[in-house]
Amino acid sequence: MTFDDEFEPRLGKIRSHPNKKQRTYLQRVLKGVALAGGSSIGGGRKRSFTGSRIGRGAGAGRMLTSRDLHAAFRSRRVIVKARIVKLKGAGLKAAYLHLRYIQRDGVSREGEEGVLYNGANHRLASDNFLDRGKEDRHQFRIIVSPEDGEHYRDLKSVTRRLMAQAEEDLGTKLDWVAVDHFNTGHPHTHIVLRGADERGKDLIIAPEYLFHGMRERAAEILLRDLGARTDQDIEQTLRKEVEQERFTSLDRNLVANADELGVVDAARVGRDSFSQCLGAGRLQKLSRLGLAEEIAPGHWQLAENLEPILRAIGERGDIIKTLHREMAERKLQCATRNYAIYDPLEPGAQTLTGRLIRRGLGDDFHDKPYLVVDGIDGRTHYVAAGKSVAADENPDGAIVAITPNRPAVRAVDRTIADIAAAHSGRYNVDIHLRHDPSATAEFAQTHVRRLEVMRRLGGFAERKADGTWLIGPDHLERARAFEQKQVKLDPVAVETLSVLPLDRQVTADGATWLDRRLLEGRAAGHRDEGFGNEVSGALMQRRQWLIERGFVDGVGRYRPDMLASLERRELMRVAAQLSKELNLDYVPVKSGDRINGVFSRSLNLASGRFAVIEKSREFTLVPWRSVLERGLGKQVSGIARADSISWTIGRSRSGPAI
Numbered sequence: 001m002t003f004d005d006e007f008e009p010r011l012g013k014i015r016s017h018p019n020k021k022q023r024t025y026l027q028r029v030l031k032g033v034a035l036a037g038g039s040s041i042g043g044g045r046k047r048s049f050t051g052s053r054i055g056r057g058a059g060a061g062r063m064l065t066s067r068d069l070h071a072a073f074r075s076r077r078v079i080v081k082a083r084i085v086k087l088k089g090a091g092l093k094a095a096y097l098h099l100r101y102i103q104r105d106g107v108s109r110e111g112e113e114g115v116l117y118n119g120a121n122h123r124l125a126s127d128n129f130l131d132r133g134k135e136d137r138h139q140f141r142i143i144v145s146p147e148d149g150e151h152y153r154d155l156k157s158v159t160r161r162l163m164a165q166a167e168e169d170l171g172t173k174l175d176w177v178a179v180d181h182f183n184t185g186h187p188h189t190h191i192v193l194r195g196a197d198e199r200g201k202d203l204i205i206a207p208e209y210l211f212h213g214m215r216e217r218a219a220e221i222l223l224r225d226l227g228a229r230t231d232q233d234i235e236q237t238l239r240k241e242v243e244q245e246r247f248t249s250l251d252r253n254l255v256a257n258a259d260e261l262g263v264v265d266a267a268r269v270g271r272d273s274f275s276q277c278l279g280a281g282r283l284q285k286l287s288r289l290g291l292a293e294e295i296a297p298g299h300w301q302l303a304e305n306l307e308p309i310l311r312a313i314g315e316r317g318d319i320i321k322t323l324h325r326e327m328a329e330r331k332l333q334c335a336t337r338n339y340a341i342y343d344p345l346e347p348g349a350q351t352l353t354g355r356l357i358r359r360g361l362g363d364d365f366h367d368k369p370y371l372v373v374d375g376i377d378g379r380t381h382y383v384a385a386g387k388s389v390a391a392d393e394n395p396d397g398a399i400v401a402i403t404p405n406r407p408a409v410r411a412v413d414r415t416i417a418d419i420a421a422a423h424s425g426r427y428n429v430d431i432h433l434r435h436d437p438s439a440t441a442e443f444a445q446t447h448v449r450r451l452e453v454m455r456r457l458g459g460f461a462e463r464k465a466d467g468t469w470l471i472g473p474d475h476l477e478r479a480r481a482f483e484q485k486q487v488k489l490d491p492v493a494v495e496t497l498s499v500l501p502l503d504r505q506v507t508a509d510g511a512t513w514l515d516r517r518l519l520e521g522r523a524a525g526h527r528d529e530g531f532g533n534e535v536s537g538a539l540m541q542r543r544q545w546l547i548e549r550g551f552v553d554g555v556g557r558y559r560p561d562m563l564a565s566l567e568r569r570e571l572m573r574v575a576a577q578l579s580k581e582l583n584l585d586y587v588p589v590k591s592g593d594r595i596n597g598v599f600s601r602s603l604n605l606a607s608g609r610f611a612v613i614e615k616s617r618e619f620t621l622v623p624w625r626s627v628l629e630r631g632l633g634k635q636v637s638g639i640a641r642a643d644s645i646s647w648t649i650g651r652s653r654s655g656p657a658i
Contacts, residue, residue: 057209149187246314344404378529386490420471510606
């Protein structure tokens, strides 16, 4: 039985429709921003929404950045750089490498390794910190560099007070570690902060606090410790900037006072005679660097790209300091002609061959990897490398060849474009096999992998839900743009010629790099200086070793099968040892053989790096390729060819992949 006065309450806003789609959280946030000040009162100019005040510490950051300008001028200056790093995928490994790097040798005041600490402990293990944060979405990396840091015995007190103040401003406990660095002219501290609050939720810090508020808090601490900057302190700092070969505050002032044509009136670069003298002195320095020209008495034309050029000059100076430090550690001569900066973008850049001295990170903030290579040309080279090289496991002393990566359209891109043009802009494996009956499924699959990489690393290719690829008429231009982007990330390719140091190659019973050098003859660029001189001596000793073992005839000619014979001897010796260890039979691989098995490990031999492929009753040794690394412990398959093996990782639905 029902009554007319029965009703069912419906929760919600007044006049809201039950079937109306509710706004998403982001839409509600943006609407709130608009209501709170998305445009200025009175119909003024609209202000763009930057998100700088979203997150913890927004109020403190806004308050700190609006303080008195005169007080800011007198306060102790601090540089704070902050970076948010995602930990998904390879980010956790990169975080481990970063912690290992900031704790490297030579960064402490005594020249020893860096010490990891936090608010309660003076020495910590990095693994414990990373284990606590391995499930975090992100982490913060912060560099705090007080201008007057040399006045402190160490920076632990400053760092701990700064992070304690940050906890108050952000309203949560912070999990952080830090390392003090004294290996540069400006002492600084590296802070790694977990991206989780005390409840385990994502820690969101307002950019206004992260990039500005922390700097002001650090300046307050220095102000309490050292007092306000005196006129003498300020003048001394500015005088140092006059002759510096990097972008300085004086340059920033000159650029701000230049007209639209880049012309500066020297009489108007400062409010007093001291500031004008500094400006005039800086203009003279820029003139000597070719970055400023006096076009009329007191009027100077600044170079169009003044700031990027000066920053590049400063970076080059840091590189030279790094080279000098590496050469001094190894007691190498530091003459100007004995070091060089390898520029892969320079037209005509040649392959650099030499011994790997050091792998490191050239930028403490962005973790830009670099290599120091002792070249066969007798010089020590600094090489700016890419992220893929940073993961390389070559030991110090390995012989490497560094080649510039050139952005170019590949043959696989042209094949895809030709097939798609004949099939209405579509491409997949079936279309490829119908278009070219002589092609194999394995060959067509390499084209699919190329498209997948282009899609995943920048959206340069489009895939439909059924797996068909949509290929436009501009595919080759897209491929070229993709290659240009990749070259910026990985400017060089590093080939490992031998993991064995030079002295071990002299008597190694295998096909060494020295053997290939002897067969090729002296290559261009070889000089009898530095490492090149060491190579010359090792080649003479290796040749004598080969003569004693019958690989050189009476007239000095090498046996045609010398390399193959040396490699076979080494493989048979190593295979015999592995056979006892694995209790499996060794089966050599010939061209045309099909290879199936589990990639269990890799071996660094005199003849190169080899992969161990195991089956239930046998195993084989094949040349290692980088693509195999992601298949460690997995089923792999391929077909051996004369010069290479095309691998597939894992199993297909129909069985082992080909």
